[in-house]
Each structure stands twice: as C-alpha cells, then as structure tokens.
Amino acid sequence: MGTVVTFHVEASHLSEANVREAIAEASKMMHRHDDIFSTWKQESPMSLLRRGELSLDDAPSEIAEVLALCAEARSLSGGWFDASSMPGGIDPTGLVKGWSAENALGLLKDAGVTSAMVNAGGDIACLGSPSTGGRWKIGIRHPWRADALACVLEVNDAVATSGEYERGRHLIDPIGRLGRQPAAATVTGPSLAFADAFATAVAVGGDEAFAIVASLDRYDAYLIRADGSEESTEGICLVNASADK
Amino acid sequence: MTVKRGPFALAAAAAGFVGALGLHASGSVTALTPKLSTPRSGPSTPATTIPSTSKGGSNSTPPTSKGGPTTTTHVPPVKKAKGTSSRSVTGSTYNYSYGQLAVRVTVTGAKITGLSVVGLQTAESYSQQIADQVIPMLRQEVLAAQSVRVNGISGASYTAEAYVSSVQSALNKLHFK
Numbered sequence: 270m271g272t273v274v275t276f277h278v279e280a281s282h283l284s285e286a287n288v289r290e291a292i293a294e295a296s297k298m299m300h301r302h303d304d305i306f307s308t309w310k311q312e313s314p315m316s317l318l319r320r321g322e323l324s325l326d327d328a329p330s331e332i333a334e335v336l337a338l339c340a341e342a343r344s345l346s347g348g349w350f351d352a353s354s355m356p357g358g359i360d361p362t363g364l365v366k367g368w369s370a371e372n373a374l375g376l377l378k379d380a381g382v383t384s385a386m387v388n389a390g391g392d393i394a395c396l397g398s399p400s401t402g403g404r405w406k407i408g409i410r411h412p413w414r415a416d417a418l419a420c421v422l423e424v425n426d427a428v429a430t431s432g433e434y435e436r437g438r439h440l441i442d443p444i445g446r447l448g449r450q451p452a453a454a455t456v457t458g459p460s461l462a463f464a465d466a467f468a469t470a471v472a473v474g475g476d477e478a479f480a481i482v483a484s485l486d487r488y489d490a491y492l493i494r495a496d497g498s499e500e501s502t503e504g505i506c507l508v509n510a511s512a513d514k
Numbered sequence: 515m516t517v518k519r520g521p522f523a524l525a526a527a528a529a530g531f532v533g534a535l536g537l538h539a540s541g542s543v544t545a546l547t548p549k550l551s552t553p554r555s556g557p558s559t560p561a562t563t564i565p566s567t568s569k570g571g572s573n574s575t576p577p578t579s580k581g582g583p584t585t586t587t588h589v590p591p592v593k594k595a596k597g598t599s600s601r602s603v604t605g606s607t608y609n610y611s612y613g614q615l616a617v618r619v620t621v622t623g624a625k626i627t628g629l630s631v632v633g634l635q636t637a638e639s640y641s642q643q644i645a646d647q648v649i650p651m652l653r654q655e656v657l658a659a660q661s662v663r664v665n666g667i668s669g670a671s672y673t674a675e676a677y678v679s680s681v682q683s684a685l686n687k688l689h690f691k
Contacts, residue, residue: 275682277666391668412671421664430669455668469658 271502274299274370278377279384279400285426288289291380295373295387305329319358335368335462335483342466345485349470349478367392367429367465374461391442392429392468406508412452413495421492421508427461430454431472432493451475451494457505460487476500605684606643619684629681 276292283291287369306315313459314332317323325333339361350380352361370389374396377385384397386405395405404425412432424426432453454471456464471490481502482490489504501507600622609615620628 275666329690386666388666388668393666398680405666406664408664408667412668412669418664418667428668432669 273387275386276373276375276377277386278382279397281383284404285381286300288382290382291377291382294380296374298376299369299373299389300434301333301453302365302372305331306335306361306365306369309426310364314318315361319360338462339364339466342463342467342470345463345469345481346470346474346478347481349474349481350466352392363431364466365396367388367394367427368458368462371427371461375409392427392461392465393424394427395424399431405504408454409455409491419499420491422455422457423506423508424457426457426459427464428455429461429464429468430456431468449455451479451492453493454484455491456488457490458485463488568667598609601627601688603682603684604681605687608683611630615680617680617684618679619688621685621688625686 274296275324276295278288281288291334304310305313305478307313308316308319308349310316314323314328318325318328318332336352336359338351339359342350342364344353350363352364354357358493366389370387370392371394373389374385374394378396384399386396391410393405393407399405402421407424407428408421409430410440411419430453432451433509442457451472456471458464458467465501467478467485467488467490468479471482471492473495474481475492479490479492479502482488483502488503489502491501491505493499496510532687600620602620604616604618607614616632617630618630619626655656
C-alpha cells in the first residue's frame with residue numbers, strides 16, 4: 270500500500286499519556302490491517318486467499334467484513350467500484366484503506382478522544398470539531414498543479430480523494446466503458462470506507478458515476494474533469510476557491 | 515498537552531502526538547495510491563517502514579571539547595530579525611518506494627519560512643526526474659497551505675507522503691505549534 274497515516278488529536282480532558290497510548294493502539298491496529306490485507310505481502314491472508322491457498326472461513330474475520338462492504342459498495346456505485354473485477358483475484362484496495370482509518374478513529378473515540386482526524390494518505394476520517402470550531406476544513410489537492418489546492422471543503426465525518434496526480438493514469442475501468450476519466454474525484458460522507466470506494470468509482474466512471482453517488486443519501490461528490498471544469502453535488506460545502514498565489 | 519491548533523495542515527498532528535506510521539510494503543513501479551486498480555507485477559523491493567512515533571528531542575548540540583581545561587561549547591546565538599528568531603531542523607529521512615529524502619524546515623515565529631530537501635537519494639533516474647519537478651512544487655504547496663487555514667489535505671500523492679512525513683518530523687522536533 271505505501272500509505273503514511275497521520276493522527277491529529279485536539280486537546281481534551283485526556284492526559285498526554287492517554288492520548289499517546291490511544292494513538293499507539295490505533296497505529297498497531299492499522300499495521301495489523303496491513304498485515305492482513307496487503308497484496309504486496311505474499312504471505313498475507315489476503316494474498317493467500319487470492320491464490321486459493323486459504324478459504325474465507327479460515328481467514329481473519331476482517332477479510333469477510335471488508336469483502337461484504339465491497340459488495341455493498343459495488344451495488345451502490347452501480348458497478349463502478351468493483352473489487353472482484355481485478356485481475357489476480359478479489360482486491361479490496363479501493364476501500365480497505367478508508368475502512369482501516371475509520372476503525373482506527375473508532376479506537377481513539379473508544380479511548381475517550383472527542384476531537385480528532387486520522388489521515389491515511391489523503392483519506393481522512395474525522396471526529397468532533399477542530400479547536401477552531403465548526404467543521405473540519407480539508408484542502409483538496411489540485412490534480413495537476415501541485416502548488417495549489419483545488420478547493421477547501423468542510424467535512425463532518427469522512428473525505429476521500431482519488432485521481433491521477435503525478436503518476437498518470439492508473440485506474441482500471443471494471444465495466445469497460447471507459448469514458449473521459451476525471452482528473453480528480455472527492456467524496457464526502459459518514460463512512461470513510463464507502464467514501465474511499467465511491468471516490469474510486471467516480472475517478473473511474475466520471476460523470477455517470479458522479480450522478481450515481483449524487484443520488485445516494487448523505488454522500489456528496491466533487492469532481493475535476495480533465496478539461497479543468499468542476500462539478501459538485503448539493504451537499505459539498507466549499508470554503509473558498511483555489512489558494513494559488 | 516496542547517496539540518496543534520494553528521492553520522498549518524501538515525503540522526496538524528502536533529508535537530508529541532504524531533503517530534505517523536508507514537504501511538509500506540514491497541511492490542513494483544506500479545505501486546501507487548491504494549486506489550490502484552491495475553494488476554501488480556514486477557520485481558519486489560524490500561519493505562520499508564516508517565517509525566511509528568516521532569523522534570523527540572531538539573536538534574543536536576555540538577560536542578564539548580575534550581582534554582585540557584574543561585570548557586563548555588555553546589551554540590552561538592542566532593541573530594534575531596524583527597524580534598523573532600528562526601530555527602531550522604532537518605526532519606527524519608523517509609523512504610518511499612523509489613528513494614529516500616529528508617526535508618529541512620525553517621520556522622520563524624509561528625510561520626514556516628523555509629523548506630529545502632536534503633539527502634535526496636532516488637533509486638533510479640526516472641524517480642530523480644520526478645523528484646526534481648515535484649519537490650519544488652511541493653515546497654510551494656506546503657507554504658501555500660499555510661495561508662489557507664486547513665486542518666488537513668486530501669489527495670496526497672506517493673512522493674508527497676515521504677516529503678510530508680519528513681516535514682512533519684522536523685516540525686515535531688521544533689515543537690512547532
């Protein structure tokens with residue numbers, strides 16, 4: 270995966286030691302998820318499952334949980350997110366990062382944290398409010414201008430962004446209806462696991478997938494097309510325009 | 515106990531509260547963001563991990579002299595400008611799939627005023643080319659984000675992550691709030 274995760278915890282009634290411990294536990298959990306799901310690790314349960322060397326029943330229960338979420342995401346996204354369409358076997362990569370971060374945030378919440386963000390390589394799960402009040406303000410990286418943000422969104426719970434960025438086109442269209450793929454797609458909503466999957470879906474499916482996500486309750490999308498035009502659903506709350514100078 | 519409250523997104527995980535961990539794993543050149551849907555192939559590279567806690571402590575002080583009369587060497591005072599002093603620290607070196615880099619961060623008062631990449635080593639010339647282009651742009655992005663007052667940034671890229679991690683670790687060393 271190659272993800273760097275950042276934990277941001279706002280000051281609270283908890284002691285520094287307690288917060289450190291909670292973050293350490295959350296980190297450990299995410300490492301464990303990586304050990305289970307990483308398709309880069311040849312001996313991970315996910316890799317064994319993909320090679321048919323391990324059955325779902327014998328695998329860690331998290332795998333079944335994640336695959337069930339993938340099935341739901343496929344259905345909700347009209348097939349634009351499809352973990353089972355990849356060569357090499359089932360691959361929950363487009364959802365598991367968000368799922369893992371969301372669980373890590375849950376662990377912080379269980380430890381008594383009331384205001385925090387877990388940022389897993391740009392997929393962000395949020396809890397409570399920042400100390401400055403209001404909602405979390407998340408800058409969306411401009412897809413082709415690395416020196417600017419495309420916009421700033423106000424986020425309650427979760428935000429995920431998928432797109433080309435510097436590495437060029439790397440997204441596969443599972444249905445084979447490759448239209449003009451957007452440069453970047455951002456999805457906000459209550460669950461980071463689904464926001465992650467839907468952002469992937471919109472990055473692949475463009476306007477059509479965007480319309481599907483727009484019709485989902487409590488999920489919103491923001492799209493930057495390859496030609497630079499933008500579109501956002503009603504619930505997307507833009508703070509301000511591009512921050513370039 | 516207080517954590518970062520300022521506008522700067524990348525320092526959001528404040529001094530002492532950073533759990534920056536790298537879930538790095540082996541992979542080929544096609545190892546991109548976790549949204550990757552292309553088949554994986556190619557040679558595997560050794561897995562790298564990023565330490566899960568930030569390194570505490572301040573910038574190292576010069577060694578004291580040995581032998582002869584005991585003297586204490588001290589860091590010469592930094593000339594102040596406009597009543598505020600600048601401090602610089604180099605963040606930890608971070609690995610990313612194609613190389614490693616560290617970022618030196620200069621803080622003046624409550625603002626990040628300087629960023630420079632030190633110790634960049636890339637595994638191949640292609641990565642060096644990308645790094646040559648991307649890293650100057652990242653520096654502008656880091657400085658621009660500071661003025662926008664965001665809590666976080668969504669859409670970070672692979673190369674950016676190592677950069678961000680090093681900046682973060684440098685800020686932690688500076689106890690930047």
